[in-house]
Amino acid sequence: FLKKSGLADVILGKIWDLADPEGKGFLDKQGFFVALRLVACAQNGHDVTLTNLTLALPPPKFVSAPLLISSSSDAHWAVRMEEKAKFDGIFESLLPVNGLLSGDKVKPVLMNSKLPLDILGRVWDLSDIDKDGHLDRDEFAVAMHLVYRALEKEPVPPALPPPLVPPSKRKKAPSLPGAVPVLPASPPPKDSLRSTPSHGSVTSLNSTGSLSPKHSLKQAQQPPASWVVPLTDKLRYDEIFLKTDLDLDGFVSGLEVKDIFMHSGLSQNILAHIWALADTRQMGKLNKDQFALAMHLIQQKVSKGIDPPQVLLPDMIPPSERTAPAQDSSSSVGSGGEFTGMKELDDIGQEIAQLQREKYSLEQEIREREGAIRQKTNEVQELQNDLDRETSSLQELEAQKQEAQGRLDEMEQQKAKLKDMLSDVRQKCQEETHVISSLKMQIQSQESDLRSQENDISRAKSELSRLQQEESQLEQSIQAGKVQLETIIKSLKSTQEEINQARSKLSRLQESQQEAHRGIDQYNEALNGVLGGSMTNLADLNEGNPQKERGGRFGTLVSVVESPSLEVFKQRLDNQMSGVL
Known part of the structure; x- marks a missing residue:
């Protein structure tokens, strides 16, 4: 039912996971309403998250899905149920994202098979059906089935045989010979635009998603739609695309365009948003038109500062991605109210489609239950075999029981003998216990002595460490004392030199003093001799004698005697000597 919304399988898988958080495999009433709200969010360009459930949105739109009334041979799948269960376990161990495995996660599993790279490449091409x-769960099972067949020396087919196509993919695949297609009036889902038709199919999709040559002709006659990407820029972007598409598959991955996008200088958040806008099919890769749209949005942001929109505008959607207008009832076969223009036939067609879907689901359920019955039958057979083995084992155990009873009697006799031996051993054990107790006491005393010695050693070590610290401190003090001693020695030498200089100066002063004393003594002697006469007569002679030569000597002597300069000179000399000493 959800596939009628026209959304991609990846988005539908995410919607299912959110609507069925407990993984019950079915939706209750509340889960179904949550799924419808999320479908409406996705159809209106909003993110598929539970936070957007409260947004005011129009109701979701559903269209009739294509139905293939296939032959009964299509119901058979070459992958057996036991193989599928094993492959599903490997699939889950690789941690799929949204039910899909990338090539990087599948590569180690395929490389472990040691098959040649060309064979592994063909296995990947055949299993990647869409x-x-x-690879989803069924595609991974196809890949592992082909790998195991290749390991058994079976050749890998050039094209995937119809029995190997998973039943879930046969609804999407083009109709096989003998199939009666019931075509939808609205365009197919986006994922079907890239589906590759198998050989011999009656109807196939062309590159633009048209359903028949007549339909494509009418689309070609429509006027070309306007696009925001100018033609000149489109040609330039196409050249860059051809240089970037190294594997020539018509698509470029994120790794291939990473350097080109990062060269723009934009932040990773903006580049991721532009990638999400351009990847309209949500395939994880871009075709030529999508790449041109992404480059145009980057150019607008870099050159003009125009931010990319949150949702693509109608003129931004590449023309190859746009939905074709609905055809009238006279020109094409439709669904809903455009099959024939008669409501009764339309209802019948819808009921037929619904019955075919229910028939397919019932057949699928019957196949699964038949497989389960076969599996249970095998399990019952294995249990019967186990029961037979256990019966034979029980008989053997009965024989062993009798033998064991005889041995038990013998062991009872041995037990009595052992009891006697045990009493002797116990007595010896008591004796040994006394010896061991005495030894333990000795050990305890020795341990106490050892602990005391260890304490003495620890104290001695602490004392030694303290003395070593004191020694180091004393050595530091000695070094400091040596430095101070050298300084003192230098100061003593300078002081000694000053003392020697002072002594030499003192000796000179003493000599000067002695000379001065001798001069004083001479003056005193001279004065004493002169003063022997009468000082009065001397004075009178000096005053009354008018002659200069007669009074000159006596006058000089008198002046010397009366002059205070001699006493002053003595006093100064004594002061200098006391200061030197």
Whole structure:
């Protein structure tokens, strides 16, 4: 039912996971309402998250899905149920994202098979049925089935045989010979635009998603739609695309365009948003038109500062991605109210489609239950075999029981003998216990002595460490004392030199003093001799004698005697000597 919304399988898988958080495999009433709200969010360009459930949105739109009334041979799948269960376990161990495995996660599993790279490449091409660069659960089972067949020396087919196509992919695949297609009036889902038709199919999709040559002709007659990407820029972007598409698959991955996008200088958040806008099919890769749209949005942001929109505007959607207008009832076969223009036939067609879907689901359920019955039958057979083995084992155990009873009697006799031996051993054990107790006491005393010695050693070590610290401190003090001693020695030497200089100066002063004393003594002697006469007569002679030569000597002597300069000179000399000493 959800596939009628026209959304991609990846988005539908995410919607299912959110609506069925407990993984019950079915939706209750509340879960179904949550799924419808999320479908409406996705159809209106909003993110598929539970936070957007409260947004005011129009109701979701559902269209009739294509139905293939296939032959009974299509119901058979070459992958057996036991193989599928094993492959599903490997699939889950690789931690799929949204139910898909990328090539990087599948590569180690395929490389472990030691098959040649060309064979592994063909296995990948055949198993990637929808060509989206990822493998879902059924596609992974096809890949592992082909690998195991190749390991058994079976050749890998050039094209995937119809029995190997998973039943879930046969609804999407083009109709096989003998199939009666019931075509939808609205365009197919986006994922079907890239589906590759198998050989011999009656109807196939062309590159633009048209359903028949007549339909494509009418689309070609429509006027070309306007696009925001100018033609000149489109040609330039196409050249860059051809240089970037190294594997020539018509698509470029994120790794291939990473350097080109990062060269723009934009932040990773903006580049991721532009990638999400351009990847309209949500395939994880871009075709030529999508790449041109992404480059145009980057150019607008870099050159003009125009931010990319939150949702693509109608004129931004590449023309190859746009939905074709609905055809009238006279020109094409439709669904809903455009099958024939008669409501009764339309209802019958819808009921037929619903019955076919229910028939397919019932057949699928019957096949699964038949497989389960076969599995249970095998399990019952294995249990019967186990029961037979256990019966034979029980008989053997009965024989062993009798033998064991005889041995038990013998062991009872041995037990009595052992009891006697045990009493002797116990007595010896008591004796040994006394010896051991005495030894333990000795050990305890020795341990106490040892602990005391260890304490003495620890104290001695602490004392030694303290003395070593004191020694180091004393050595530091000695070094400091040596430095101070050298300084003192230098100061003593300078002081000694000053003392020697002072002594030499003192000796000179003493000599000067002695000379001065001798001069004083001479003056005193001279004065004493002169003063022997009468000082009065001398004075009178000096005053009354008018002659200069007669009074000159006596006058000089008198002046010397009366002059205070001699006493002053003595006093100064004594002061200098006391200061030197």
